[in-house]
Amino acid sequence: MKEQIKRESIQLFGRKGFKETSIHDIVRSLEVTKGTFYYYFSSKEELLTDIHFEYIDGLVRNIEELSNDKTKNSRDKLVGVVYVMVTKIKQHRSSAKILFREMRHLSAESYTDIAHKRNQVREQVEEIVREGITTKEFRNDLNPPIVTLAILGVINWSYQWFNPEGKYRDEEVAGIFVDMMLRGIES
Numbered sequence: 001m002k003e004q005i006k007r008e009s010i011q012l013f014g015r016k017g018f019k020e021t022s023i024h025d026i027v028r029s030l031e032v033t034k035g036t037f038y039y040y041f042s043s044k045e046e047l048l049t050d051i052h053f054e055y056i057d058g059l060v061r062n063i064e065e066l067s068n069d070k071t072k073n074s075r076d077k078l079v080g081v082v083y084v085m086v087t088k089i090k091q092h093r094s095s096a097k098i099l100f101r102e103m104r105h106l107s108a109e110s111y112t113d114i115a116h117k118r119n120q121v122r123e124q125v126e127e128i129v130r131e132g133i134t135t136k137e138f139r140n141d142l143n144p145p146i147v148t149l150a151i152l153g154v155i156n157w158s159y160q161w162f163n164p165e166g167k168y169r170d171e172e173v174a175g176i177f178v179d180m181m182l183r184g185i186e187s
Contacts, residue, residue: 051099074129081125154180
């Protein structure tokens with residue numbers, strides 16, 4: 001039931017927003033009592049925190065695994081990161097939307113914990129960029145922190161417009177992103 005509550009809440013938060021969705025809305029859509037909700041979550045904020053952690057923990061694990069893969073060069077690691085992030089947005093679009101849009105509703109402690117995990121993602125991607133500069137796969141005049149923020153900004157914003165059932169598959173979107181990031185748009 002806990003997973004059902006989370007899944008339904010993700011859909012409701014994605015459609016209506018966190019603040020506009022009440023616990024009553026959640027339990028009514030599942031046809032359960034408020035007691036059932038409170039058995040699994042002490043508050044709507046705890047539920048939101050749980051949704052955030054589930055999304056970001058998976059992302060941290062995936063990127064850490066890519067980052068530590070000694071069989072891949074920096075370019076392949078970066079391609080992997082972009083693909084993982086775009087695919088995660090495709091598979092968990094509502095969760096991604098909630099992660100980026102509803103973070104302001106977290107308690108200070110939860111916000112700090114989630115921000116720490118988001119920083120882990122940023123640091124891992126930045127390390128891949130630095131590694132690519134060191135191995136001469138990437139230009140040596142790049143500013144790794146700014147390049148990393150640009151890469152993450154491009155990918156993270158796709159939750160707003162990327163339609164998994166649309167014209168482009170996640171692999172194509174990731175490929176376009178990587179090509180643009182590595183080769184630019186100049187002819």
